Amino acid sequence: MSSGAQDMPRWIDIGVVPVLNLCIALLAAGLVVALVGQSPIEVISALIKGALGTQRGLSYTLYYATTFIFTGLAVAVAFHAGLFNIGGEGQAMIGGLGASLLALWLAPHLSAWMVLPLMLVASMLFACVWALIPAYLQAYRGSHIVITTIMFNFLASSLLVYLLVNVLKPAGEMNVQSAVFADSAKLPGMHTALAWLGIEWPSSPLNLSVLLAIVASISVYLLLWKTRIGYQLRASGASQGAAVYAGITPQKQILIAMGVSGALAGMVAMNEVAGVHGKLLPDFVAGAGFTGIAVALMGRNHPVGIVLSSLLFGVIFQGGAEVAFEVKDFTKDMVVMLQGFIVLFSGAMAYAIAPLIARLYQRFARPAPAAEVAHG
Numbered sequence: 001m002s003s004g005a006q007d008m009p010r011w012i013d014i015g016v017v018p019v020l021n022l023c024i025a026l027l028a029a030g031l032v033v034a035l036v037g038q039s040p041i042e043v044i045s046a047l048i049k050g051a052l053g054t055q056r057g058l059s060y061t062l063y064y065a066t067t068f069i070f071t072g073l074a075v076a077v078a079f080h081a082g083l084f085n086i087g088g089e090g091q092a093m094i095g096g097l098g099a100s101l102l103a104l105w106l107a108p109h110l111s112a113w114m115v116l117p118l119m120l121v122a123s124m125l126f127a128c129v130w131a132l133i134p135a136y137l138q139a140y141r142g143s144h145i146v147i148t149t150i151m152f153n154f155l156a157s158s159l160l161v162y163l164l165v166n167v168l169k170p171a172g173e174m175n176v177q178s179a180v181f182a183d184s185a186k187l188p189g190m191h192t193a194l195a196w197l198g199i200e201w202p203s204s205p206l207n208l209s210v211l212l213a214i215v216a217s218i219s220v221y222l223l224l225w226k227t228r229i230g231y232q233l234r235a236s237g238a239s240q241g242a243a244v245y246a247g248i249t250p251q252k253q254i255l256i257a258m259g260v261s262g263a264l265a266g267m268v269a270m271n272e273v274a275g276v277h278g279k280l281l282p283d284f285v286a287g288a289g290f291t292g293i294a295v296a297l298m299g300r301n302h303p304v305g306i307v308l309s310s311l312l313f314g315v316i317f318q319g320g321a322e323v324a325f326e327v328k329d330f331t332k333d334m335v336v337m338l339q340g341f342i343v344l345f346s347g348a349m350a351y352a353i354a355p356l357i358a359r360l361y362q363r364f365a366r367p368a369p370a371a372e373v374a375h376g
Helices: 010-035 040-052 055-080 088-106 112-141 145-168 190-196 209-226 228-238 240-245 250-266 268-277 288-298 303-326 332-348 350-365
Strands: none
Touching (some): 010 040, 010 332, 010 350, 040 055, 055 209, 055 288, 055 303, 088 112, 088 145, 088 268, 112 145, 112 268, 209 228, 209 250, 209 268, 240 250, 250 268, 303 332
């Protein structure tokens, strides 16, 4: 939360400020686009149209946003406990490993109604356990959570590659990947689900895990702001000294926060492994764990803000790909530059504009002085 956020309502901090930041980011990105000899209006229009202008483009945008919601929520939960979880990437990998092992083991013998919930539980449990290791080291051994979670990303990647190459890869298969899951371990695509309701929708990677993302967002909100556990977690993150004085054990809050954070990151597996690929790949996370850090910061570590910032990142990813295809002489490198400027200004400007908005709010929202009472 920015320095000025304490002086204005929460809805301004997580709603108005990010929108203003985005407008400034688009202006800055448009200026850079003009400097490289392109039309800002044409490029931004192509980006928005590619991401939101068609059913297929919207589906891809929501597909990207689903993954970013999971990783953004994971970062936010840890952040409220005073922890900076950089390990979402590795936790998502281990979550994918857990879901895949269960799918390969049980999917040929059970129906989807049994396999898919078990895959969700396995992905969350594996990622939770993986996150609890650096949490324990932080709570009881004094290791810094940032360092350990970064290193655990490399450990998770190495472990995943080793298992794929030496254990899970089918005999005779050249690609580093597991066997294809049975149909009961594949989460239905949104176009398939809508077809059940008689609604025609184009095929895309968007799948029913988007509903899990909505449930996860609501659950995180209720956990953090409507339960005793959430209050203790936030109190510990705000001031460990005050939390101890109030009878709260900081070590316990570290374990709870990182466990929940890891479980949320593990849910990425349902979108990518079960929903899209139908098999385990070494790079299925594709940087989403690190993107979740920016998503959480831009979303002010609030579920509503995280959903909105995830949608923004989905628009940037999908729309950027369309810009490279539609706009002549606008290369992929220029797309990356455009995406970077939008992310940079949307994130960095949050801490520059929030104090100004807070001052304006205090000026115009200050109640008028009471009228003087006449005395006879």
